[in-house]
Amino acid sequence: MRKLESMRKYIHDLIVYKNIALNDEYFILELTHPEPLPDIFPAQFAEVSVPDKHGVFLRRPISIHDVDYDSNIVKLLIQIVGDGTKKLSQISTGSTLNLVYPLGNSFSMPSKPNLLLVGGGCGMAPLLYTARYFTSFGFSIKVLIGARTKENILLRDEYRKHAELLTCTEDGTHGTKGYVTDHPVLSEPEGIDVIYACGPTPMMKAIAKYAEKNNIECEVSLENVMACGIGACLCCVQKTIHGNKTVCNDGPVFNIKEIVW
Amino acid sequence: MVDLSINFNGLMLRNPVLTASGTFGYGEEFADFIDLNLLGGFIVKGTTLLPREGNNYPRMAETPMGMLNAVGLQNKGVEYFCSVIYPRIKHFNTNILVNLSGSQISDYVQGAEILNELEAIPAIELNISCPNVKEGGMAFGTSCASAAHVVKEVRSVYRKHLMVKLSPNVTDIAEIAKSVEAEGADSVSLINTLLGMAVDVNTRKPKLSTITGGLSGPAVKPVAVRMVWQVYKAVKIPVCGLGGIMNASDAIEFILAGASCIQVGTANFIDPAVTMKIIDGISEYCYKNNVNKISELTGALAMN
Numbered sequence: 001m002r003k004l005e006s007m008r009k010y011i012h013d014l015i016v017y018k019n020i021a022l023n024d025e026y027f028i029l030e031l032t033h034p035e036p037l038p039d040i041f042p043a044q045f046a047e048v049s050v051p052d053k054h055g056v057f058l059r060r061p062i063s064i065h066d067v068d069y070d071s072n073i074v075k076l077l078i079q080i081v082g083d084g085t086k087k088l089s090q091i092s093t094g095s096t097l098n099l100v101y102p103l104g105n106s107f108s109m110p111s112k113p114n115l116l117l118v119g120g121g122c123g124m125a126p127l128l129y130t131a132r133y134f135t136s137f138g139f140s141i142k143v144l145i146g147a148r149t150k151e152n153i154l155l156r157d158e159y160r161k162h163a164e165l166l167t168c169t170e171d172g173t174h175g176t177k178g179y180v181t182d183h184p185v186l187s188e189p190e191g192i193d194v195i196y197a198c199g200p201t202p203m204m205k206a207i208a209k210y211a212e213k214n215n216i217e218c219e220v221s222l223e224n225v226m227a228c229g230i231g232a233c234l235c236c237v238q239k240t241i242h243g244n245k246t247v248c249n250d251g252p253v254f255n256i257k258e259i260v261w
Numbered sequence: 262m263v264d265l266s267i268n269f270n271g272l273m274l275r276n277p278v279l280t281a282s283g284t285f286g287y288g289e290e291f292a293d294f295i296d297l298n299l300l301g302g303f304i305v306k307g308t309t310l311l312p313r314e315g316n317n318y319p320r321m322a323e324t325p326m327g328m329l330n331a332v333g334l335q336n337k338g339v340e341y342f343c344s345v346i347y348p349r350i351k352h353f354n355t356n357i358l359v360n361l362s363g364s365q366i367s368d369y370v371q372g373a374e375i376l377n378e379l380e381a382i383p384a385i386e387l388n389i390s391c392p393n394v395k396e397g398g399m400a401f402g403t404s405c406a407s408a409a410h411v412v413k414e415v416r417s418v419y420r421k422h423l424m425v426k427l428s429p430n431v432t433d434i435a436e437i438a439k440s441v442e443a444e445g446a447d448s449v450s451l452i453n454t455l456l457g458m459a460v461d462v463n464t465r466k467p468k469l470s471t472i473t474g475g476l477s478g479p480a481v482k483p484v485a486v487r488m489v490w491q492v493y494k495a496v497k498i499p500v501c502g503l504g505g506i507m508n509a510s511d512a513i514e515f516i517l518a519g520a521s522c523i524q525v526g527t528a529n530f531i532d533p534a535v536t537m538k539i540i541d542g543i544s545e546y547c548y549k550n551n552v553n554k555i556s557e558l559t560g561a562l563a564m565n
Contacts, residue, residue: 009294010293011533057324057327057531058328100294224318225319227527228284228530228533229530231286232284232530233286233330234315234320235330237315237318237320239318244315244335
């Protein structure tokens with residue numbers, strides 16, 4: 001598999017084009033800029049400066065959910081988990097949001113045709129752009145999303161535009177009941193060439209174990225706590241067979257063969 | 262035209278703005294955002310004689326107006342710096358300082374000997390104040406005798422500008438400053454991070470793998486300004502001030518309290534281009550206040 005080129009990073013004041021609440025927990029920010037957006041690759045992220053910063057000191061690392069180059073819009077799908085994301089959810093249309101982006105590496109260009117993307121919870125966010133991006137290169141893509149309940153299986157029609165959508169919920173209200181690892185698609189490993197996953201660590205560990213057992217190429221996108229986002233402070237490190245590596249700059253995507261869980 | 266240049270005890274700075282070790286990588290990480298050549302200088306990641314993996318994750322916790330870190334001097338060692346990183350950064354037309362740390366005196370001495378040979382490194386910042394390593398680090402910087410000892414040994418092999426970075430985790434920082442001055446330090450920088458701790462009340466676990474870590478950011482600024490003022494009054498060598506500087510006004514505050522130059526640290530995470538704004542802001546302040554030379558402002562407190 002070939003790593004995609006990492007490009008120049010920018011600090012931009014983006015304009016909030018839309019702020020769409022999906023439910024009590026998730027919202028989407030659609031952001032635009034007077035200049036053309038930079039090249040962005042799947043699983044890259046932005047360090048977002050939270051306006052009205054009271055109580056929020058650092059930027060918030062948020063993965064890129066989608067990019068629409070025709071209308072020059074970049075989308076962030078955000079889960080409200082604390083004060084920072086709460087404040088971001090309240091931002092009004094037309095205001096500006098300062099981003100340092102695009103950051104980190106990306107999922108590799110797969111070397112085989114059948115791609116399974118697995119997302120748990122907010123880990124589904126980067127998979128829409130990942131599906132859009134790799135579909136444009138002719139890959140056959142399935143997206144498997146796991147959530148607690150039906151309400152958090154978001155934007156189903158969007159994902160279906162670029163991939164076959166498979167779902168599972170812990171309470172069985174949508175798709176298969178249980179975790180993503182319980183989904184029947186995994187019972188036919190011969191149909192899967194490559195897996196890219198993003199989500200809670202136990203989910204990624206389980207997927208990594210499955211991929212390893214079935215000899216499937218697998219990369220995961222990690223979400224460690226970060227400060228700088230550009231590889232300078234070494235706060236967000238992941239243990240790998242090559243020592244501690246920064247999730248923000250060496251990652252967020254790592255081949256599972258590299259990771260020491 | 263305001264003259265921002267500083268003769269920092271022989272180290273010529275085009276302006277008083279440097280970047281703090283551990284917050285600025287090796288400079289290259291910021292090259293997309295700023296022209297590094299416009300800085301007074303930058304101080305690279307804490308470097309030790311031998312490679313260090315640093316502490317376990319989690320290494321960082323956000324706190325009110327600041328953050329705790331427990332990176333623990335992760336770096337690939339002096340030799341790697343010299344052979345791999347130095348050739349990549351030596352062309353920058355600014356002062357590149359290496360922050361040198363160690364767990365025993367011989368580490369510091371050997372490291373300093375090697376760094377002394379690097380033409381494009383005009384100074385080292387001797388780190389006797391890292392709170393995140395089990396051995397050495399801050400242990401050297403918290404007593405006058407041990408601080409003096411390590412500076413004396415390094416001074417005997419290092420021929421260029423020797424800056425010593427002081428710990429705020431002491432009873433009397435001015436005494437430590439005097440003891441390193443007496444052993445030949447060319448300057449002091451202060452403050453390193455304040456030892457702190459944060460707990461997740463839901464899990465009841467400390468937020469850092471090491472339990473305690475170093476606090477930085479605006480939360481520490483008043484402590485840092487106070488210490489700069491105390492040290493400025495106690496020693497003749499110049500002081501480089503740091504601790505929570507977010508903007509030009511903060512920088513001027515340190516300068517008025519006695520700093521000849523300053524370092525920008527944690528603010529680089531909030532705005533990777535903040536150093537340029539601080540340089541411009543210092544110029545603007547001087548212009549508005551009829552200050553022709555920034556060096557005139559050092560210690561220029563108007564006392565009540």
